[in-house]
Amino acid sequence: xxxxVYEDLFSRTFGYLRQxxxxxxxxxxxxxxxLIEELxxxxxxxxxxxxxxxLPGRLEISDISLPLPCPPVNRGSIGYWDER
Amino acid sequence: xxxxxxxxxxxxxKQDRSPPAPWRTRARLRRIxxxxxxxxxxxxxxxxxxxxxxxxxxxxxxxxxxVVFGLLFFGISVGSWFGxxxxxxxxxxxxxxxxxxxxxPDSLKEVPLTRTAVVMPIYHEPIDRTFAGLRAVxxxxxxxxxxxxxxxxxxxxxxxxxxxxxxxxxxxHLCKELGADGRLFYRRRLLNMNYKSGNIADFFRRWGRxxxxxxxxxxxxxxxxxxxxxxxRLMQVEPSVGILQTCPALVNxxxxxxxxxxxxxxLFGPIFTAGLAALQLGEAAYWGHNAVLRNEPFMRHxxxxxxxxxxxxxxxxxxxxxxxxxxxxxxxxxxWLEPGLGGSYEESPPTLVEDLTRDKRWAKGNLxxxxxxxxxxxxxxxxxxxxxxxxxxxxASPLWLTFLxxxxxxxxxxxxxPINYFPAQYSPFPVWxxxxxxxxxxLASSTFFLLFLPKFLAVIDVLLHRKTAGFGGIxxxxxxxxxxxxxxxxxxxxxxxxxxxxxxxxLFNLNLRWAGQNRNSETGWRPTLINQLPGTAIAFCWAGxxxxxxxxxxxxSLPVVIPLILAVPTSILLGRVRLGQIxxxxxxxxxxxxxxxxxxxxxxxxxxxARARVRRLTAFQEAVIDPALNKLHxxxxxxxxxxxxxxxxxxxxxxxxxxxxxxxxxxxLNILARDRESLNWLHQAAWQADQDSYxxxxxxxxxx
Numbered sequence: 001x002x003x004x005v006y007e008d009l010f011s012r013t014f015g016y017l018r019q020x021x022x023x024x025x026x027x028x029x030x031x032x033x034x035l036i037e038e039l040x041x042x043x044x045x046x047x048x049x050x051x052x053x054x055l056p057g058r059l060e061i062s063d064i065s066l067p068l069p070c071p072p073v074n075r076g077s078i079g080y081w082d083e084r
Numbered sequence: 085x086x087x088x089x090x091x092x093x094x095x096x097x098k099q100d101r102s103p104p105a106p107w108r109t110r111a112r113l114r115r116i117x118x119x120x121x122x123x124x125x126x127x128x129x130x131x132x133x134x135x136x137x138x139x140x141x142x143x144x145x146x147x148x149x150x151v152v153f154g155l156l157f158f159g160i161s162v163g164s165w166f167g168x169x170x171x172x173x174x175x176x177x178x179x180x181x182x183x184x185x186x187x188x189p190d191s192l193k194e195v196p197l198t199r200t201a202v203v204m205p206i207y208h209e210p211i212d213r214t215f216a217g218l219r220a221v222x223x224x225x226x227x228x229x230x231x232x233x234x235x236x237x238x239x240x241x242x243x244x245x246x247x248x249x250x251x252x253x254x255x256x257h258l259c260k261e262l263g264a265d266g267r268l269f270y271r272r273r274l275l276n277m278n279y280k281s282g283n284i285a286d287f288f289r290r291w292g293r294x295x296x297x298x299x300x301x302x303x304x305x306x307x308x309x310x311x312x313x314x315x316x317r318l319m320q321v322e323p324s325v326g327i328l329q330t331c332p333a334l335v336n337x338x339x340x341x342x343x344x345x346x347x348x349x350x351l352f353g354p355i356f357t358a359g360l361a362a363l364q365l366g367e368a369a370y371w372g373h374n375a376v377l378r379n380e381p382f383m384r385h386x387x388x389x390x391x392x393x394x395x396x397x398x399x400x401x402x403x404x405x406x407x408x409x410x411x412x413x414x415x416x417x418x419x420w421l422e423p424g425l426g427g428s429y430e431e432s433p434p435t436l437v438e439d440l441t442r443d444k445r446w447a448k449g450n451l452x453x454x455x456x457x458x459x460x461x462x463x464x465x466x467x468x469x470x471x472x473x474x475x476x477x478x479x480a481s482p483l484w485l486t487f488l489x490x491x492x493x494x495x496x497x498x499x500x501x502p503i504n505y506f507p508a509q510y511s512p513f514p515v516w517x518x519x520x521x522x523x524x525x526x527l528a529s530s531t532f533f534l535l536f537l538p539k540f541l542a543v544i545d546v547l548l549h550r551k552t553a554g555f556g557g558i559x560x561x562x563x564x565x566x567x568x569x570x571x572x573x574x575x576x577x578x579x580x581x582x583x584x585x586x587x588x589x590x591l592f593n594l595n596l597r598w599a600g601q602n603r604n605s606e607t608g609w610r611p612t613l614i615n616q617l618p619g620t621a622i623a624f625c626w627a628g629x630x631x632x633x634x635x636x637x638x639x640x641s642l643p644v645v646i647p648l649i650l651a652v653p654t655s656i657l658l659g660r661v662r663l664g665q666i667x668x669x670x671x672x673x674x675x676x677x678x679x680x681x682x683x684x685x686x687x688x689x690x691x692x693x694a695r696a697r698v699r700r701l702t703a704f705q706e707a708v709i710d711p712a713l714n715k716l717h718x719x720x721x722x723x724x725x726x727x728x729x730x731x732x733x734x735x736x737x738x739x740x741x742x743x744x745x746x747x748x749x750x751x752x753l754n755i756l757a758r759d760r761e762s763l764n765w766l767h768q769a770a771w772q773a774d775q776d777s778y779x780x781x782x783x784x785x786x787x788x
Contacts, residue, residue, distance in 0.1 A: 004775075008775055012771065016711065016771060019709055019710050019711060020710070020711040020712055021712060048772070049772045052768065052771035052772060053768060053772075056711060065265070066256070066715070066716060066719045067255075067256065067259035067260075067264070067265040067266070067268070068265060068266050068269070069269060069270055069271070069719075069720055070269045070270070070271050070290075070291075071235070071266075071269065071291060071294065073290045073291065074290070074291060074293045074294050075289065075290065075293075076288060076289055076290075076292045076293040076383055077289065077383070078285050078288060078289060078383055078386070078387040079383060079384040079385055079386075079387050080387035080389050081385065081387075081389075081411065081414065081461070081462075
């Protein structure tokens with residue numbers, strides 16, 4: 001039973017890295033393994049839940065530089081012809 | 085984005101309007117000549133028709149026939165003279181009054197540019213094509229070295245979360261690819277009121293004051309940077325110009341239908357648009373895209389009130405462009421159509437069904453202009469005529485159908501009813517009905533001559549300008565021309581019936597669904613059958629009746645009947661991409677942009693727009709699963725407040741987590757996907773969900 005949880009933990013972690021577009025460099029691999037080690041010290045079930053919460057902070061997955069969607073609004077108005 | 089303001093944009097032309105512009109006198113003269121030619125020609129033809137009719141217009145039926153014929157002939161004659169005018173203008177090296185002639189590109193080099201927005205309103209468009217097109221325009225402007233004066237806006241009205249989430253993702257990747265952070269913007273309206281014109285008005289209300297000019301692009305538009313820069317400079321040196329419109333050429337056609345349209349556009353377009361521009365001069369129409377607008381007067385004069393009438397003539401104006409041009413002119417500004425500006429492109433609908441679907445919207449929009457013709461104050465006569473021209477382009481179809489019905493009644497009367505020797509009331513003189521086939525043939529021949537004359541002039545124009553190579557060469561050009569004529573002849577009766585239906589639907593104000601266009605797929609059998617089968621049935625009935633009535637009348641009916649009977653296979657066949665590509669390989673229906681490469685098109689097709697990392701995920705699933713995209717959509721989302729809304733969102737989230745997005749309606753997905761907190765919650769909950777949950781299937785999606 002415990003084996004399944006471990007397998008799930010690794011597969012989920014790896015899936016998250018791939019989805020996040022994180023290249024598995026030596027540093028990234030080490031950081032990931034370190035995080036898993038830390039989490040497994042407490043509880044394997046909890047590790048499963050916490051890994052995706054902690055991983056982005058460790059690897060800066062979510063640090064996408066978001067372009068500016070829109071410039072600041074400079075409110076103007078549209079004129080209508082007076083038909084009267 | 086720099087905070088440069090639109091200084092100097094407020095220079096209303098009214099201040100320096102004292103001497104009338106020289107083009108106005110010339111425009112008046114040209115229009116008078118056209119009116120005399122057309123009315124004279126039309127009068128002769130109508131008289132000829134009266135002579136052809138057995139009772140020579142002696143009863144209400146024949147009077148009606150002559151009137152309807154006169155109206156139809158008027159339209160044909162106007163079109164023909166536009167072509168002839170254009171041919172003469174091009175033969176003489178272009179119109180000396182046009183802006184491009186008055187300010188050749190070399191004289192504009194030192195003219196400073198100013199802040200200009202490039203806006204692309206979109207609504208459920210094919211994302212890859214749309215964004216690739218915008219990328220090509222961006223790069224082309226970048227290559228001119230003038231990019232710093234331009235900002236780009238994608239103005240989305242899309243409602244389907246699958247579409248707008250994909251748009252957001254594509255925008256993000258495009259910004260990264262182009263390094264366009266702070267220059268390429270994306271805005272989605274949550275409330276898309278008043279269709280496309282409302283979308284653009286919303287842009288003007290928010291950011292219009294930041295820019296002097298706005299270049300409006302359609303989702304399928306392409307424009308070269310050089311042309312855009314030239315247009316802005318022309319607007320700079322001509323402060324009285326409010327709208328500068330290019331003549332977009334059709335490109336990128338794949339199906340046979342689109343290739344035929346594209347060929348006709350490239351071959352006949354130059355002389356027709358040259359003629360149109362020569363007659364309109366500074367009182368031209370705006371076609372809604374591939375045009376530069378002067379922001380300050382546009383915002384001041386071009387607000388579109390809802391029509392105050394009933395039925396069709398109540399509510400939002402649907403075809404806004406002609407109206408905006410008329411309002412701009414009413415505000416004292418000029419509107420120019422400039423055929424001399426190259427590097428402006430758009431695409432044709434791929435199939436007949438799509439083409440007719442677009443016509444359905446346009447028919448209703450154009451018929452609404454009837455209200456403006458009669459009730460809008462201070463609109464210039466040239467623009468009222470432009471409205472009328474638009475209305476007639478659709479009313480011509482019911483008129484043609486009426487003509488066919490009246491002809492059938494006339495033929496029936498001659499065969500089945502006893503001869504009436506006294507068709508005119510109170511006349512003591514008997515009239516013997518006489519049938520003059522030689523005059524009928526002469527009249528039909530002269531009508532065909534008028535229809536085909538501009539086409540032959542267009543071919544001569546190509547020969548004179550030594551452009552035959554662009555159309556496949558001197559041997560293939562006539563074959564392509566014959567193909568185009570054949571396709572036009574096959575499509576004309578189909579369009580007649582369809583347009584008649586649209587006009588009736590519009591006049592009776594039947595509901596109209598405003599939908600995005602299918603810009604690149606083939607047509608299936610089902611929509612084709614729904615579209616064309618009623619016409620085919622009518623044609624069979626009419627042909628059967630004509631054959632039973634009189635064989636000669638049956639033969640006269642064949643040019644209308646055969647295309648209608650063949651409407652379904654014709655429509656399917658013309659929509660086939662394979663057939664279009666075979667013809668392309670044979671060098672038929674070719675256009676210069678295909679024969680000589682076009683940098684803009686090559687760039688557009690160079691590489692696909694980066695979007696999803698895992699193709700089999702839907703945009704919503706991706707927004708939940710993908711960590712980076714989840715952050716992106718969160719950032720573009722909103723934070724919702726209020727207890728009741730929160731409760732509703734919580735309920736939706738839980739349902740989505742347990743059963744997946746399929747358990748939610750599109751409206752619910754829309755609400756969820758634009759809520760920042762829900763996206764964050766779903767992302768974490770999905771990745772923490774149990775192995776047997778709906779979302780567990782996607783953990784490994786990234787592994788494949």
